[in-house]
Amino acid sequence: MGRAKAITSIILIQFILLHVTKSQQGFEESSAARTLKQESHDTHEVHCSRERSRAAWQIIDDYLMPFVEEEGYQISTDCRLHPDNDLFRDQERHKIHLDVNEWRCGYCKKSFRAERFLDQHFDNRHYNLLNVNQSKCLADLCGALHCDFVINSNLLKAKCNPAAAARNRHLCESLANSCFPISQGPSARRLHELFLRQFCDAHTCSGKAKPFPRGGKQTNLLYMATSILLMMLLPLFYLLYYLYQRDMKQETQVLRRVSQVGRKAKPS
Numbered sequence: 001m002g003r004a005k006a007i008t009s010i011i012l013i014q015f016i017l018l019h020v021t022k023s024q025q026g027f028e029e030s031s032a033a034r035t036l037k038q039e040s041h042d043t044h045e046v047h048c049s050r051e052r053s054r055a056a057w058q059i060i061d062d063y064l065m066p067f068v069e070e071e072g073y074q075i076s077t078d079c080r081l082h083p084d085n086d087l088f089r090d091q092e093r094h095k096i097h098l099d100v101n102e103w104r105c106g107y108c109k110k111s112f113r114a115e116r117f118l119d120q121h122f123d124n125r126h127y128n129l130l131n132v133n134q135s136k137c138l139a140d141l142c143g144a145l146h147c148d149f150v151i152n153s154n155l156l157k158a159k160c161n162p163a164a165a166a167r168n169r170h171l172c173e174s175l176a177n178s179c180f181p182i183s184q185g186p187s188a189r190r191l192h193e194l195f196l197r198q199f200c201d202a203h204t205c206s207g208k209a210k211p212f213p214r215g216g217k218q219t220n221l222l223y224m225a226t227s228i229l230l231m232m233l234l235p236l237f238y239l240l241y242y243l244y245q246r247d248m249k250q251e252t253q254v255l256r257r258v259s260q261v262g263r264k265a266k267p268s
Contacts, residue, residue, distance in 0.1 A: 046087070046123075046127075046130065046132060047137075048087050048088075048137035048138075048139055048140075049137075049139040050088055050119055051151075052138075052139035052142050052147055052151075053086060053087065053088050053137065053138040053139040054088070054092065055142065055147040055150055055151050056138045056139060056141055056142050056145050056147055057083075057086055057089070057092070057138055058150070059145045059146065059147065059150055060081055060145065061217070062216040062217040063198060063199075063212045063214075063215075063216035063217070064081070064195070064198070064199075064216075065217075066216055066217050067191060067194055067198075067214070068191060071187040071190060071191055072187065073180075073187045073188065073191055075179060076179070078178065079175075079178055079179035080138075080141060080175065080178070080179070081141070081175060081179050084136075085136045085138070086136060086138045087130060087131065087132070087136040087137055087138065088122075088130070088138075090129060091122045091126065091129065091130070093106070094106030094107055095115070095118060097115075098111075101113050101114070103115050103117070103118045104118075105118060105121055105122070105125075105126075107125075107126055107129070108125070108126075141171070141175065143164070143167065143168040143171055144168050144169075144171040144172035144175055144199060144200075144203075145172075145199060146199065146202065146211040146212075149211050160205035160207075161205075162205050165203045165204055165205055166203075168203045169200055169203035169204070172195075172196075172199050172200035172203060173196070173200055175195070175199075176192050176195040176196055176199075176200065177192070179191075179195070180192035180195060194214060197213060197214060198211075198212055198213065198214050199211065199212075201213075
């Protein structure tokens with residue numbers, strides 16, 4: 001009888017321990033779920049491509065800003081092409097490229113082996129510096145600015161979509177109208193026309209127009225390099241020309257003296 005009671009007590013204790021263990025596991029799972037949910041809630045998600053925004057700004061900087069600076073024109077902050085309307089502009093300005101494999105954060109001076117790691121650092125550590133309260137995603141303008149043409153030139157071989165080309169052309173023309181209103185004077189009119197030729201005309205499936213026909217910063221750099229080279233070679237050309245003329249003059253004088261001596265040597 002005593003043995004039966006002992007067995008019953010052991011079974012009861014095991015049952016109680018099993019119940020307590022399950023309750024504790026349920027509590028831990030619930031706690032873990034709440035933590036995971038909280039972390040997911042705190043995860044910083046920006047629905048704007050940093051890579052495409054960077055490509056868009058590079059296009060603006062290379063193929064538009066040289067002409068804007070040449071005209072001395074001030075782009076309004078209402079224009080979506082203005083630097084202040086780029087969500088990542090401040091972070092991009094705080095990138096320090098020291099070497100091929102060395103990038104440094106301008107905020108906290110931490111170094112990274114590649115730009116993509118610095119981008120991740122910005123997303124994780126300096127998210128609070130992004131103004132996510134306003135819609136400033138420059139990547140949204142990639143269709144008008146031909147980002148895909150710059151990122152992957154192989155897309156030129158892809159079949160053209162007339163509907164997409166029409167949408168991109170409409171966006172492009174709206175940028176020209178809002179950023180360079182023709183009512184703002186001669187400079188605005190010239191830039192409005194340039195923007196249409198530089199960006200908008202290529203949004204067609206005819207294949208006749210290509211993006212950036214007016215060139216840009218790279219073209220200007222090539223022009224400057226060529227001009228400097230010509231200026232350096234010009235004095236050398238004049239020096240060689242002077243030496244050539246001097247030698248020709250000396251040879252002419254020698255031939256004249258020889259001719260005169262030959263005439264005097266003839267018998268009378």
